[in-house]
């Protein structure tokens with residue numbers, strides 16, 4: 001992560017968010033590796049990003065701030081494109097503005113900062129009404145050899161089939177909400193959430209670059225120094 005907001009509470013919250021994001025990636029990697037070793041390999045079709053088509057993720061403010069920071073510090077080109085599309089708001093359609101199927105480097109152009117829900121695509125479990133984990137193979141994902149069911153419910157069945165259980169979306173979503181409890185009730189689509197996030201994060205970047213003093217920080221929640229003992 002860009003360290004230009006170091007020392008602010010926003011920096012601490014984004015670090016905590018990245019810890020959850022890293023945890024998702026590590027759990028999914030471990031799940032896929034174990035499934036492969038168990039003879040049930042799971043992977044998306046090459047170049048597929050169909051889950052982004054006709055989809056705009058919903059975000060809580062800290063997820064939007066993460067994307068805004070990425071755009072402001074690493075992808076001004078995309079920020080400008082977003083601003084232009086936003087000015088002609090009819091062009092902000094029902095597919096995520098950052099999805100680019102022609103991009104040779106990957107269809108998600110904000111991949112390192114993408115939203116929580118985008119990280120769950122393909123390799124995560126829901127909670128079944130029985131309380132057990134439930135895993136559904138994406139409709140585009142080839143079935144592993146010999147596996148007929150595409151919906152598998154229960155830890156025992158998942159461990160027998162894949163040797164492991166995929167990370168549970170609910171648990172990880174709660175971890176993200178715990179980072180930003182005040183924002184939990186403000187879930188907006190990416191297209192709506194991004195403009196206020198860009199304003200918030202731009203202001204923080206400007207104030208940090210001006211080296212504002214502690215009294216000014218105290219008046220701005222995003223600029224406050226982290227509380228000691230801050231945990232997830």
Ligand code: SF4
Nearest residue numbers: 052096098099108118
């Ligand atoms: S943020 Fe990236 S992964 Fe998520 S919907 Fe947009 S293009 Fe797809």
